[in-house]
Amino acid sequence: MVMAAITLITLAVLATVARVIGLIILSIIAGWFLAYASIKSKFFENIYIILIEIFESVPVITFFPIVLVIFITRIGGPLGVELAADFLVLTAVVWNIWMGEYQAFKTVPREMVEVVENSRFGLFSKLRYLYIPFSVPRITANLFPSISDGFFYITVSEVFEVGVHTYQTFGIGSVLDTFVADGQLFNIEMALLIMGIAIVAIIVILREFSKYAVGRYTLDTDAPVMKRGRLNLRETARVFAVLSKNPLTRLARYYKYREGDNHEETYEKKERKQKRYRYVYAAAGIIILVAILYGAVSLITSVKLSEWGILIGKTPSLLTGLGYDYLRVATILVISMAIAIFLGYYLAVNRRAEKYWIPIIQSLSAYPAPIYFPFLFILTEPFIFGIFGVFTNELYVLSLGFISTFYYVFYSFWMGVKAMPAEYWEITRNLKLGYFRKMRKVVIPSTFPYLISGISSTINSAWGGLMIGEYWPDIYGTHSLTVHSGLMKTIDVATATGDIALAAWGSLIFGIIVAVYSVLFTRRMMDLAQKKYVAEEGVYSA
Amino acid sequence: MEAEIKNENVSNSVLEADGIYFSYDNGYDVFENINIRADSGKFVAIIGPSGIGKSTLLRILGGFLKPDKGIVKLLGKTLYEPTPEVALIHQSIVTFPWMDAQENVMLSMKAKDMSRDEMESKAKEALSRVGLDGFEDLYPKEMSGGMRQRVAIARAFAADPYVFLMDEPFAHLDELTAEGLRQDIYNILFSGETPLKSVIMVSHNLTEVLELADEIYILNNIPATVVGRVEVTMPRPRNPRSDNFNANLDALYSYLTPPRKKK
Numbered sequence: 189m190v191m192a193a194i195t196l197i198t199l200a201v202l203a204t205v206a207r208v209i210g211l212i213i214l215s216i217i218a219g220w221f222l223a224y225a226s227i228k229s230k231f232f233e234n235i236y237i238i239l240i241e242i243f244e245s246v247p248v249i250t251f252f253p254i255v256l257v258i259f260i261t262r263i264g265g266p267l268g269v270e271l272a273a274d275f276l277v278l279t280a281v282v283w284n285i286w287m288g289e290y291q292a293f294k295t296v297p298r299e300m301v302e303v304v305e306n307s308r309f310g311l312f313s314k315l316r317y318l319y320i321p322f323s324v325p326r327i328t329a330n331l332f333p334s335i336s337d338g339f340f341y342i343t344v345s346e347v348f349e350v351g352v353h354t355y356q357t358f359g360i361g362s363v364l365d366t367f368v369a370d371g372q373l374f375n376i377e378m379a380l381l382i383m384g385i386a387i388v389a390i391i392v393i394l395r396e397f398s399k400y401a402v403g404r405y406t407l408d409t410d411a412p413v414m415k416r417g418r419l420n421l422r423e424t425a426r427v428f429a430v431l432s433k434n435p436l437t438r439l440a441r442y443y444k445y446r447e448g449d450n451h452e453e454t455y456e457k458k459e460r461k462q463k464r465y466r467y468v469y470a471a472a473g474i475i476i477l478v479a480i481l482y483g484a485v486s487l488i489t490s491v492k493l494s495e496w497g498i499l500i501g502k503t504p505s506l507l508t509g510l511g512y513d514y515l516r517v518a519t520i521l522v523i524s525m526a527i528a529i530f531l532g533y534y535l536a537v538n539r540r541a542e543k544y545w546i547p548i549i550q551s552l553s554a555y556p557a558p559i560y561f562p563f564l565f566i567l568t569e570p571f572i573f574g575i576f577g578v579f580t581n582e583l584y585v586l587s588l589g590f591i592s593t594f595y596y597v598f599y600s601f602w603m604g605v606k607a608m609p610a611e612y613w614e615i616t617r618n619l620k621l622g623y624f625r626k627m628r629k630v631v632i633p634s635t636f637p638y639l640i641s642g643i644s645s646t647i648n649s650a651w652g653g654l655m656i657g658e659y660w661p662d663i664y665g666t667h668s669l670t671v672h673s674g675l676m677k678t679i680d681v682a683t684a685t686g687d688i689a690l691a692a693w694g695s696l697i698f699g700i701i702v703a704v705y706s707v708l709f710t711r712r713m714m715d716l717a718q719k720k721y722v723a724e725e726g727v728y729s730a
Numbered sequence: 731m732e733a734e735i736k737n738e739n740v741s742n743s744v745l746e747a748d749g750i751y752f753s754y755d756n757g758y759d760v761f762e763n764i765n766i767r768a769d770s771g772k773f774v775a776i777i778g779p780s781g782i783g784k785s786t787l788l789r790i791l792g793g794f795l796k797p798d799k800g801i802v803k804l805l806g807k808t809l810y811e812p813t814p815e816v817a818l819i820h821q822s823i824v825t826f827p828w829m830d831a832q833e834n835v836m837l838s839m840k841a842k843d844m845s846r847d848e849m850e851s852k853a854k855e856a857l858s859r860v861g862l863d864g865f866e867d868l869y870p871k872e873m874s875g876g877m878r879q880r881v882a883i884a885r886a887f888a889a890d891p892y893v894f895l896m897d898e899p900f901a902h903l904d905e906l907t908a909e910g911l912r913q914d915i916y917n918i919l920f921s922g923e924t925p926l927k928s929v930i931m932v933s934h935n936l937t938e939v940l941e942l943a944d945e946i947y948i949l950n951n952i953p954a955t956v957v958g959r960v961e962v963t964m965p966r967p968r969n970p971r972s973d974n975f976n977a978n979l980d981a982l983y984s985y986l987t988p989p990r991k992k993k
Contacts, residue, residue, distance in 0.1 A: 299820040302794055305812045307889065308841045317837060321828040403871075405828050 190374075197363060197379045201386045204346070204359035208277055208338035215282040215334075216327055219289040220320060224311070227293050229469030235477060237290065242703045244283035244648065256350060256688055257486050269355045276345035280652075281334040284645075288330040292323035297407070324405040328398045332550060333596065333645065335390060339556040340592060340652060349684050364559060368664070380560060384551075391551045491689040499693045506694050509675035510701060513658075516674070517650045520589040521597075524646055525639075528598035533631060536605035546602075553595035558656050561588055562663050569667070585671055589653035593646045600642025604635030640713045651702075655680065742769045743803070744928040745816065745893045747791055750800035751953075752783075759953035760786055764800070766947055766956065768893065768928040771920060775939040776932045778949030779986060784932040785821070787949070788895045791930060792818045805892065814838060817886035821898040823878045825870040831857060831881050832866040838889040856884040859918055876907035883915065887924060894919070896931040900938060908938070913967075916942055936982050940975065941968050948985045958985055 226233035259272035296319060304318050346361030347354065356362040360383055367375045491499070535542040565584060573580045612634055616626045632639070659680035660669040671677055675694055682690040750764040760783040768774045776784050789795045791802055793812045802809045804816060812818075817838075825834050835853035844852075857866055860880040870878050879899060886894060899915075900908035919929055933939050939946060940962060948958040960982070968975055 297822070297824070299822055299824040300826070302789075302792075302812070302818055302820070303824055303826075303837070303885070305794065306792070306816075306818055307814055307838050308812070310841070313840055317826070317829075317840065321826070324828075404869075407827060 193372075193375050194378060194382070197360070197375065197382050200358060200360040200363040200379075201382050204339075204342055204361065205386055205390070207274065207359060208281070208335065208342070211274060211278045212281050212285065212331065212334055212338065215278065215285045216289070219282075219286040220315060220323070222286060223289040223293040223323070224315065224319060225469045225472055226290055229466050229473070231466070232469040232473040235473040239476065239480070240283055240287050240290070242699075243279070244287060256683070257490050257692075258483065260350070260355060261490075262486075266357070270357045272355070273345045273357045273359070276341060277338050280337040280341045280345075284330045285327060285334055288326040289323050292326040293319055296322050321405050322407075324401045328394075328401040331394055331398075332391075332554070332599070335394070336554045336595065337649070337652075339387070339554055340558065340649075342556055342559075344558070344656060350686055350688070353686075360559075368562065369662075371665075376563075380563075383559060384555060387554045388551050391547065391554055395547065395550070491692070495689050499689060502690065502693075503697065506675055506678060506697055509673050509678050510698065512671075513651075513654055513674050513676055516586060516589060516654055517647055519586055520593060520650045520653070521643065521646055523586075523590055524594040524597045525643070527594065528601045528642070529627070529632070532598050532601040533605055533627070536602050549595065549598065553599075557588060557592045557653070561591075561657075565667075565669065566664050581669055581671055584669055585654060585657035588657035589650045592653035592656075593649035596645035596649055597639070597642035600638045600645070601635055604638030605631060607638070608634050643713075651676065659684070743767050744770050744805060745791060745809075745930065746803045747787075748801050748803070750787070750790060750797045750802070752786065752790060752795070752797050753953075761790075761797075762953040762955050764949075764954070764956055766791070766930075768930050768945075770927045772928055772944045773916070773919070773942050774928065774930045775943035775946045776930065776949060777934075777936065777939055777946060777982070777986065778954065780934070782949045782952075782954045784949060785897050787954075788818065788897050788930065788932050792816050792895050794818070814841075814889035815891050816893045816895060817889055817891035818895045819882055819886050819897065819899050821901050823875060823882055823902055825873075825878045825881050827870050830867050830869050831862060831873070831884075834870070834881050835885045835888050838885045852888055853884070856888040857881070859887060859923070860884045861914060874907070876903050876911060879903060879911065887918075887926075890925050892925055892927045894926060894929040894931075896929060896933075898933050898935075899931070900935070901933075912938060912942060936979055936986075937970050940964075940979055940982060941970055946982070950985070960985075 222236060226236045255272045255275055259268045259275060262268075263271060300318055300322070304314050309317065342359060342361035344361075346359040347356035347365045349355075356365070360379060364376065364379050367379060535545055564587075569580070569584075572583060576583050608631070612630055616630050621629065654674065654676040657669060658671045658674045658677035661684070663669045675698055679691050679694040679698070682688070682694065745768045747764055747766045750761050751759075752761040753759045764787065766774070766776070766787075776787065778784055786795065790797050793802065793809045793816065804813070809816065826837065829837065832850065832853045835856050836849045839849045839852060854863075854866060857863065857880075860883050862877065862880050862884065865873070865877065868877075870881070873881070879902070883899070900911060903911065918924075919926055931939070931942065943962050946960040946962060947956050948960070949955070950957040962978070964974065964978065970976075
């Protein structure tokens, strides 16, 4: 009996791990081609990057109604549920990997591109010998948060309720849900243990791979690294102008070249060819836009006309809920930053402590909080209630938000301190700056780009924690965790009661506001960080 | 009788730039009517003040950039895009850190119809030519700057180019390494063991230019034009410490006035 349970748990953990890892691999492979298309076509790049930036800043919950409409209603059956779970996990892991690959492709030194252009490489050779190896360090850096995000959402991806229907697909999230519902304490403990072992194993493998990737794939040449983003591209745009050829064309060229009658092409012919490729990339961009429009139209047409009036009427309360949620996010962010700045600095300058604590923090962050959080709740709730009374649930929601998101700002800041030029440390010693002055005048300004990046990720992930925590029915036994007011709660409740129209409307409002916030705040802060606080180009290669 | 017949159209030119005009996308005019010619067996240098566009010119000569007006000809045929027949060697040392020395060199043959054995053998030969015999398995991170630049040069050799375009290839090396490499490169370049016919080098280092070049083109003004062409007839090997060398060096320095914007 015990062996059967352990076997079941092990298989469920393997299924979940395979789901998360498989989707990450899929994201990486697709990301290479998308990144290549975006460096070849400005039109495609504009669509692609804007969409990534929006989707990156919108948490997984926003996709929930789309998932329900397309996968559950249209496809249905076990395949529909599996695809829904895969899609939800994919939306948690894909964006930062794609952004990382795009940034890597954009920062390939011009000189290296010229070497492969000089050898007349085709698309696959260019990817194989230059772009893919060059992107490995940045992909590796993004694997830690992607794996954490992927596992974080397994409880909501592998099993979810819509009205009276419960949809689930095999994995540790759904198996654990069954154990919790049946009160099988031993099996729950075994599941937590086996999941923990799997996560520690993954983190150890990732850390080793990360060391290998940094050792083998990072640049040590004098070739200058260009800035991130869509900047400084005038020169490279010209160099990139020669488009790849398919193998047959290349073969034909080769014989032509051997016969000595090459150089017959004119610039006009070349440009016509380039135009053809640009049309292909533009078509790909249009297909992506059409797919998104299709999703939007599917959602809109699924809502009856009479319901629109009700939805509009509920909008003020949805916005009020969003205001409460922003307050929660701000609280989580302030606490996370305060701890990150002190702990991150301490670990960055104390190698011994860093050696032990960083792997522990990485493993903890990858361990999905929603899996163990109910047990923290069971153990501490009576005590916490005695102190905080009616604010107990609020405290737990903030705690869940904190433990699911603290890692991002911490890790970014820690990396920033590690990447500080040695000369800065020497100056602080030379001037005998005290701790707080050193932090204020040197450490925080020089790590500002990292901090902004960490703050952005922390805010995005905090929504995920709120989404799970604000409405958690039967977190254990008959106890439920729920807050008084919040947009995430409204969306959760609407989904659970089958009110898909309200869930979709709330998600849409949320998505728009988050996207606007991203454009107005995060991007401006990133621009400021790039303009004012980047010490040197080398920071970008970190 | 037949021996006296001379075809006036027969040219000794390997790479030739005719009437090159070029502007950046922001409208800044870089070149105006640039004419440069590298003949067979000649080492050509291009000098000029910083920012005049020497590296950009090299990229136009290699087909990496398209001129707004004018053409580049390789062995009499118009060059429209980069080709392995014109190999560019960069100022910044470009080696691929994920490949060992031999794989780095083999990279220039990947697009050709060659077996792996052929590529390996040719890569070893190219590495041996630049003095890296026995270092085939080293990765760039395990090499000095001089060794890495030799790998980049071996990679260029392995493509069997007719022309080398060298963009300040010794700028990142210490003087002793650069001096050794300069001598080696010149000896290899025209040893006759490779199809190489000509070299065009851009450099700030006038000593280096005078030591290596047969012809020197001087760029100046904004937009840049060729303001002078010097033939270096000093016998080889040239000794940078000789009086004659220093006199020529002084003359060369006088050409490098700050650029003036044309009215």
